[in-house]
Amino acid sequence: GAGMRSEVKVAPLPGAIMLDADWTVDFSSPAGAPPRLSLPRVGPWTQTATPEIKYFAGTAKYRRTFALPEGWRARAPRVEIDLGRLWAIGEVWVNDQPLGVVWTPPFRVDCTAALRDGANELVVAVVGTWHNRLVGEARGEVPRFTKTNVTQSQYGFGREVQSGSWKNLGVLEAGLFGPVRLIPLAVQAVE
DSSP states (O other), rough: TTTOOOOOOOOOOOEEEEEEEEEEEEOOOOOOOEEEEEHHHHHBBGGGOOOHHTOOEEEEEEEEEEEETTTTTOOEEEEEEEOOOOEEEEEEETTTTTEEOOOSSSOEEOTTTTTTTTEEEEEEEEOSHHHHHHHHHHHSSEEEEEOOOOEEEOOOSSSSOOEEEEEGOOOOOEEEEEEOOOEEEEEEOOO
């Protein structure tokens, strides 16, 4: 009832595991993006100097393998992957098991059942929009691939709204930004 207090004891949890380093990004595009990009740290593909990647529109798969320290999994009753930030939509797999789709904060999914002791693989398929490709084509930085009669845009999706002709618009950050972490969580019934 009101004013009652209960004490819940929870076993100590292991620390979170950072997964920001050593990523690869696989691009699949008929518009000519290079097939793979290695990233020493996770980040948006729009930060690269390669125009075919900077202006990429489509699905890019971020991949990373990692090993859980011995005993870590046994001390973590529930585990979530926190992707930090991404744009625009992400689908998450661990060890070939689909875990869900995220498109709004918090960009987290439960990965408890998919994790295993030892080696694991995390894949985040991030889908970007056509905005950046249309900007790159209008600026002449990538070959024309699209066929559209839309010559101007008012684009924001929760960000600062840009409006005007494609060649005058800025590039929207796209991809997986991080930080990416495995977060152990306690599960405790309260009576």
